[in-house]
Amino acid sequence: METASPAGKRAATRDTILDHAYAMARNDGLEGLSIGTLATGVGMSKSGVFAHFGSREELQLAVLDLGARRFMANVLLPALKQPRGLPRLRAIVAHWFAWARKHQSGCVLLSATSEYDGRDGALHDAVVAQQAGWRGELQKAIAQAVDEGHLRADTDTAQLAFEIYALLLGLHHDGGLFGYDAAQRHTAAAFERLWRSWQP
Amino acid sequence: METASPAGKRAATRDTILDHAYAMARNDGLEGLSIGTLATGVGMSKSGVFAHFGSREELQLAVLDLGARRFMANVLLPALKQPRGLPRLRAIVAHWFAWARKHQSGCVLLSATSEYDGRDGALHDAVVAQQAGWRGELQKAIAQAVDEGHLRADTDTAQLAFEIYALLLGLHHDGGLFGYDAAQRHTAAAFERLWRSWQP
DNA sequence: TTAAGGAACGAACGATCGTGCTATTTTGCG
């Protein structure tokens, strides 16, 4: 048998553990993850959970990776069905809004940036790589919108990507603290101004 | 003697402890604060540090409060020397930029919002109160700029305050992850567009 | 039927956590 069967028992329970770990990390962050509490949550022993990852750091990296894959699957992937250019870009933002609504009580990727942006180590590197990757996807979608003539030809893709990201940070922030509805209104209004100011 | 002499020994060492605690919380967050590590940092015993606060939560609240006071002293207060209206508003943003540069490796107030936005308890309430207070100050400065005729008369103060805050979130985020310089350029460019779009 | 291998458990490790208590030291006042 090769290195991994398509869906062996090991992989299945590992997925179960990661699912619980992700839910916990949404509230307590990756630094708040404890193997004991996680084991209780999934109904396993501490050592049983531990054996699947080998170290707490590996567990945290796996949860971070799961978060990144879920984000991509929920925000980027469905938007790819839209035609290239502004429609796809707006679809990304729309799905990102939905993601923020579902993650009002905390987003693993965002809390991870707060937790690891000033440290060294594998988690820091993983967070930076993940954020840089997503920013790159954003810039790619923006560049396509420029190519299609949906945005001004002199658009600075990094600049616009930054502003889009900042608005979503605002949505997450205000949504978590003051309630999603008001935050959603402010963010949507800001986006209308944003698209208008970059239209050709 | 009354409840507190102007600068007794107790208050002095308490300030020393809080200063170290603030520095530590910048890297590890308020949840990462441990009394033992803090005691080692200030060269005291665990119980000696503990006696000043009575509980870990009280310590965290004190650090959060110190952060808020330092933020106000560094960002709002110096801006009050500028004349009401847009000059003062831009001064607030300028000092906020400097604050973000000094706090690239982590801002206690920001990480606190990530850590407590999805929980209950005194820390959550303190974070919400602090953020709401600051947002209120922003809105007040914006309203004055409207009164002075420096911004459009139909300006939605809550909306503009949200957008300003979102841009600073972006500055903190990108500054910590990708380096301050590029983040500062993007944020400054976004602000120029922002002021222009709200000018009368 | 039995041997083999993987998965999970249970117990224990040293370390550290927050938090009490009781001494001991330091301080300020008469």
Next chain:
DNA sequence: CGCAAAATAGCACGATCGTTCGTTCCTTAA
């Protein structure tokens, strides 16, 4: 100087942390 009061240290507690190790259980193949 001497004495009360305040400030700090020392010690111990139960709990939990991540991690290791040996054992048990279950599945699968010969």
